[in-house]
Amino acid sequence: MSMDSLKDRLQSSFIVFENELKEETRSPLHSIRRQAMKRFEAQGFPSVKLEDWKYTNLKPIVKGDYTVFADREQGLEFSEIKRFFLNELDTYKIVFVDGRYSSWLSSTTHQNYDICTFSAGLRRHRSVIDAYFSKAAWGERSLVALNTAFAREGAFVRIPAGKVVEKPIEVMHISTGSIGDSMNQPRGLIVLEEGAEATLIERHQNLGNARVLTNSVTEVFAGAGSHFHYLKIQNDSPTTALIDHTSIVQERDSRVDVGTFVFGGRFVRNELEFKLEGPGANAGMIGLSLVDADQFVDHHTGVDHVAPHCQSDELYKGVYDGKSQGVFNGRIMVRPGAQKTNAFQQNHNVLLGEKATVDTKPQLEIFADDVKCSHGCTIGQLDEDALFYLRSRGIPAHEAQALLLYAFGEEIIAKVPLPELRQRLSRLMARKLNVDFELSL
Amino acid sequence: MLKIQGLKASIDGQPILNGIDLEIGRGEVHAIMGPNGSGKSTLSNVIAGREDYEIESGSLEFEGTDLMELAPEERAHLGLFLSFQYPVEIPGVSVTNFVKTAINQHRKAKGLEPMEAKDMLRLMREKMELLGMDKGFLSRSLNEGFSGGEKKRNEIFQMALLEPKLAILDETDSGLDIDALRIVAEGVNALRSPERSILVITHYQRLLEYIQPDFIHVLHKGRIVKSGDKGLALELEKRGYDWLKEKEAEV
Numbered sequence: 001m002s003m004d005s006l007k008d009r010l011q012s013s014f015i016v017f018e019n020e021l022k023e024e025t026r027s028p029l030h031s032i033r034r035q036a037m038k039r040f041e042a043q044g045f046p047s048v049k050l051e052d053w054k055y056t057n058l059k060p061i062v063k064g065d066y067t068v069f070a071d072r073e074q075g076l077e078f079s080e081i082k083r084f085f086l087n088e089l090d091t092y093k094i095v096f097v098d099g100r101y102s103s104w105l106s107s108t109t110h111q112n113y114d115i116c117t118f119s120a121g122l123r124r125h126r127s128v129i130d131a132y133f134s135k136a137a138w139g140e141r142s143l144v145a146l147n148t149a150f151a152r153e154g155a156f157v158r159i160p161a162g163k164v165v166e167k168p169i170e171v172m173h174i175s176t177g178s179i180g181d182s183m184n185q186p187r188g189l190i191v192l193e194e195g196a197e198a199t200l201i202e203r204h205q206n207l208g209n210a211r212v213l214t215n216s217v218t219e220v221f222a223g224a225g226s227h228f229h230y231l232k233i234q235n236d237s238p239t240t241a242l243i244d245h246t247s248i249v250q251e252r253d254s255r256v257d258v259g260t261f262v263f264g265g266r267f268v269r270n271e272l273e274f275k276l277e278g279p280g281a282n283a284g285m286i287g288l289s290l291v292d293a294d295q296f297v298d299h300h301t302g303v304d305h306v307a308p309h310c311q312s313d314e315l316y317k318g319v320y321d322g323k324s325q326g327v328f329n330g331r332i333m334v335r336p337g338a339q340k341t342n343a344f345q346q347n348h349n350v351l352l353g354e355k356a357t358v359d360t361k362p363q364l365e366i367f368a369d370d371v372k373c374s375h376g377c378t379i380g381q382l383d384e385d386a387l388f389y390l391r392s393r394g395i396p397a398h399e400a401q402a403l404l405l406y407a408f409g410e411e412i413i414a415k416v417p418l419p420e421l422r423q424r425l426s427r428l429m430a431r432k433l434n435v436d437f438e439l440s441l
Numbered sequence: 442m443l444k445i446q447g448l449k450a451s452i453d454g455q456p457i458l459n460g461i462d463l464e465i466g467r468g469e470v471h472a473i474m475g476p477n478g479s480g481k482s483t484l485s486n487v488i489a490g491r492e493d494y495e496i497e498s499g500s501l502e503f504e505g506t507d508l509m510e511l512a513p514e515e516r517a518h519l520g521l522f523l524s525f526q527y528p529v530e531i532p533g534v535s536v537t538n539f540v541k542t543a544i545n546q547h548r549k550a551k552g553l554e555p556m557e558a559k560d561m562l563r564l565m566r567e568k569m570e571l572l573g574m575d576k577g578f579l580s581r582s583l584n585e586g587f588s589g590g591e592k593k594r595n596e597i598f599q600m601a602l603l604e605p606k607l608a609i610l611d612e613t614d615s616g617l618d619i620d621a622l623r624i625v626a627e628g629v630n631a632l633r634s635p636e637r638s639i640l641v642i643t644h645y646q647r648l649l650e651y652i653q654p655d656f657i658h659v660l661h662k663g664r665i666v667k668s669g670d671k672g673l674a675l676e677l678e679k680r681g682y683d684w685l686k687e688k689e690a691e692v
Contacts, residue, residue, distance in 0.1 A: 384493075389529040392489050393543040393599060394517035394550065403542060407533025407582075437542060437555070 004188040006062045006183075006399030007044055010221035011037075013068040014149060029122075029151075032134050036148035037089045043142035055327045055359045056298045060268050061241045064211055066183040068096035068150075074176045078105055084205050085170055091201075092169040094155045098176055099184045101153060105172075110430040113196075115169055116189055121156035128158055130231040132191055136219040136275070137247035144245050147185045147217040153220070154186035161223070168418060173216075175240075177208020185421035188218035192226035192254075199417060204236055210337035212240045219247050224278060229417050232270075235428055236323045238293070241267035252307075259416055260423055262289040262297050263432045269298045276303065276310040277340075283312040288412040288425075290405070290432050292353070305338040305368075314345040316377040317412055319405050323355035330375065331363040338368050345375040350382060350408060352401075402433035442467050442638050443488070443607055448499035449663075450487050457483045459663035460499070465607065468635040472649055473642045474674065475660035476682040481642045482526055484660070485611040489523040490516045503607070518550035520606030524596040525615050531583040536595065537581050540565065540602055547603060568601040572628045590621030597628040608632070609640045614648035626651030646678040661685045 018025050045062050046053045054403035074097050085093065091116045095105040101117045108116045114125065121129050134149070137144050155171045173186055184204075191255050192198060206212045221229050234242060242265055248256050262268050274283040289297045303312040318326045328347045349358045362375040384406050406429055413429075416422045432440065448461040457480045465471050471490075475481050486499065487494050490513035499553050501508040501518055511519075531539070545555040556564075565579060572594050584592050593613055600608050612631065614622055629652050633639065641652055649657075649671065659667040666685065667673065 114529055287442075357476045383529070386531050388491055388513060388532070389490075389525065390539075390543075391513035392523050392525075393539075393603065394514050394547045395542055396514045396546060397512065399542065399546060403534055403539070404531070407531055410533040437545065 006064065006066060009068060010146065011041065014069045014198040016069070017152075022440070027388050028130060029133060033149050033151060036134070036145040039145040040142050040149060040234065043145070046142055052300065052329070052349065055325075058297075061213060064181055064213065066181050066211070066213055067179050068183050070100055070179050070182065070188075073100055073102070074098050076102065076105065076174065076176065078306060080207070081105070081172065081174055081205070084203055086168065086201065086418070086420050086424065089168060091167050091277065092165075094169065095172045095174065096186060097174045098179055098182060099153060099186070101352050113160060113163050113165060114156065115165070118154040118156045118189060119152065121189065125156075125158060128191060129189065132189060132219065132221055134219075135243060136221065136249045137273070141245070141271075143215055143243055144217055147187055147215050147245070150185045151187035151217075154188040155190070155200075156188070156214075157190045157198065157200065159192045159198050159226075161193040162195045163298040164196070165198040169198060171200060171202045173204040173214065174328075175204075175206040175208070175210070175212040177206065177210035177212075181211040182213075184212065184216070185214045185362055186214070188216070190218065190220045190228070192220075192222050192228055194223040195225045196223065197227045201230070201231045201233065201361045201421065203233045204240070204242055206237045206240045209237070209239055212236075214240070214244070216243065217245045220249070220256065222248065222250045222256050222281075224252040224254060225274055226251075226254045228256045230256065230258045230260070231354070231421065232260045233425075233428075234260065234268055235264040235403065237264065238266050240265050243269045245269075245271040245273075247273045247275070248283070249275045249277055250281040250283065252280065252285045253280040255282040255284070257284035257286070257417075259412070260287040260299065260405050261428070262287075262291060263428050265295065267296045270300065271299045272299070274303045274312065275306060276312070277306050278330070279307045279309040281307065281310045283310070284318070285312070285314040286412050286415050287312060287316035288409050289316075289318040289326060290409065290429060291318075291319070291324040291326070293324060294322065295324040297324070298327035300327075300329045303333065303343060305332070305334040305341045305343060308337060308339045308341065310338065311342040312344070315412065316347045317409060318347075318358060319352060320349065320356035320358060321352040323353055325356070326358040328358070328377070329363060330361070332365070332373060332375075334366040334368050334371050336367045339370045341368060341371040341373070342372070343373040349377075349379045350405065351379060352382070372426065399437070402430070402435040405433055406430075442504055443640075444500070444502040445488075446489070446500045448501060449497035450483060450494045452483070452494050456497070457494075457663050458487065461663070461665060463658065463665065465638050465640060467633070469640060469656065470639045470641065470652065470654045470656070471656045471657050471658065472654040472674070473640065473660050473665075474644065474646070474677055477644065479660045480663040481644075481660055482611055485523055485640075485642055485662075487608045488609060489513055489521065489555070496619060514546070517603070518547060522600050522603055522605030522608045524593070524600060524608065524610045526615060528584045528587075528592045528596055530585045530587075532585045534583045535580055536583055537541065537565070537579045543599070544602060564602065568598055571601060571631055572598055573624055574598065588658040589616035590618070590625075593625050594628070597625055597632075601628065601632055606636070607638045607640065609642065611642045612644065613641070614643055614645060622648065623651065623671060646674045649674045659685070
């Protein structure tokens with residue numbers, strides 16, 4: 001199979017998709033899809049020749065015999081996927097199985113606010129989707145364009161002005177593997193009107209051994225004074241590849257915090273883009289990657305400071321064992337009008353494996369003169385003195401290392417809003433570090 | 442209990458210990474005194490199993506077990522404890538979590554189940570009281586931002602919890618004011634027993650006023666040049682370490 005074969009397959013799938021859509025193809029939304037498809041056709045999959053993909057080689061990922069559309073629904077019991085949810089809490093659940101919405105496994109609502117699916121959003125809130133769809137994540141990037149072309153299903157969240165969603169929202173994308181190797185392209189749209197608040201947790205889980213390629217795009221619109229917490233837990237199986245693009249537009253005095261936790265998956269590419277359009281907007285980014293073997297993790301972040309008096313804070317940490325590979329690229333753009341901007345960025349890495357590598361690059365473009373911007377990155381090893389100290393107290397080398405790595409990651413986990421989720425992340429860390437004791441207390 | 446014979450050790454090709462002979466019996470308290478650079482800390486680190494040192498020759502036995510091939514954690518499981526001169530600050534690991542892990546790893550090595558949480562808490566409270574520590578201490582990050590006195594008290598706290606057979610106190614008096622020194626020394630004395638041996642390593646005689654040793658050894662240039670009872674400490678206090686140079690000249 002060559003790189004073009006998946007592209008060919010996607011092109012023919014698009015024709016099938018259009019046939020299924022019938023009169024829907026006459027909608028303004030579909031003309032956006034068509035334009036996006038043209039863009040993808042022209043650009044194809046990004047190659048390492050592009051600066052943004054310099055260290056991230058998609059070639060082996062897109063080489064594969066992926067099924068683009070699941071032709072039938074897969075029956076799944078909740079007990080089979082229960083372990084992926086925060087069972088200690090009552091939550092809204094939006095669950096997709098092989099790219100299709102499963103109402104059986106979900107718990108959605110249209111009361112006070114809409115927590116449902118993109119397809120339900122299209123039926124009930126066409127005007128909302130027309131107003132926001134593809135406005136944050138435009139089709140300049142070929143993979144975003146590809147997702148846009150096939151945009152049909154995903155999470156749809158709309159919180160009207162002043163409403164606070166008391167329960168966390170869990171968005172789960174399950175792949176069963178029963179349709180063989182498959183490609184998923186979920187499209188999420190999250191709209192918080194003025195003063196609205198919500199917390200959303202997102203996971204992708206492959207239940208089988210089939211290869212799964214996910215090309216996900218989510219757009220978030222945070223209205224004035226709104227507050228959104230977005231947490232991504234990426235702990236998928238070793239036969240999965242995830243490309244996750246998130247574009248966020250923030251109005252005046254809004255606050256959006258995004259946390260990205262990577263433990264599993266063969267290949268992970270995160271693109272997180274903020275556009276701070278209203279004064280006083282606050283963007284927070286935290287990330288923790290704990291990977292080993294031949295895992296690959298790429299975090300590309302971008303903050304576009306358009307309005308004055310905005311703040312962005314970014315703290316990413318990574319631990320790389322085996323021959324795993326990490327990439328961090330943090331772009332901060334401060335536009336000429338964005339005076340009094342505060343922008344901070346930190347990226348710290350621990351290399352455990354002799355063959356593990358990290359490429360980290362801050363990218364600051366500042367066009368205003370009255371701003372505070374700082375960035376820092378480190379790549380190092382564990383502190384030998386600390387290891388000896390712990391071992392001298394009877395804690396074996398492996399456990400001592402785990403404790404130190406936990407301490408390294410704890411700074412990030414401590415920033416997670418829900419105690420139940422912090423506990424879950426601690427346990428995921430303990431499991432990943434292969435220790436039989438609880439790391440947190 | 443501890444038997445060291447002809448121990449020679451170096452770091453980066455630089456010899457530091459040049460043939461140490463030392464025997465510590467059960468329940469005995471020994472002190473090693475000596476000027477800076479005499480090899481005091483190297484000796485304690487080598488006994489505890491720090492891997493930065495090259496052992497050139499000699500033997501190191503603990504209750505008949507050869508320590509040379511054992512990892513630091515295995516030595517700890519046998520009942521060795523080193524109170525560090527400079528306890529390491531570890532942000533993100535709470536004192537509770539650290540102590541809990543250490544105790545349970547000791548239990549695991551003995552084939553025991555982890556200690557019940559409430560028993561663990563009771564034990565910690567009891568030992569904290571012994572050392573006059575306040576409750577907030579348990580939730581703080583290990584040694585992070587601790588004063589000199591708090592760090593040393595934390596070392597003795599761990600010693601009290603782990604109940605070693607042999608405790609090595611490496612310069613436990615350094616950086617302590619007289620009140621802190623007294624509290625730490627009282628803590629150590631409370632742990633003295635006919636079953637527990639203690640090796641006090643110090644530059645000054647001061648600590649030995651509080652923790653009275655049975656034997657004193659003077660270390661100089663990686664060798665024990667003089668041994669005696671506690672009277673030797675007073676002699677050192679009076680004469681300082683300069684006479685060592687004269688002694689060296691004689692040799």
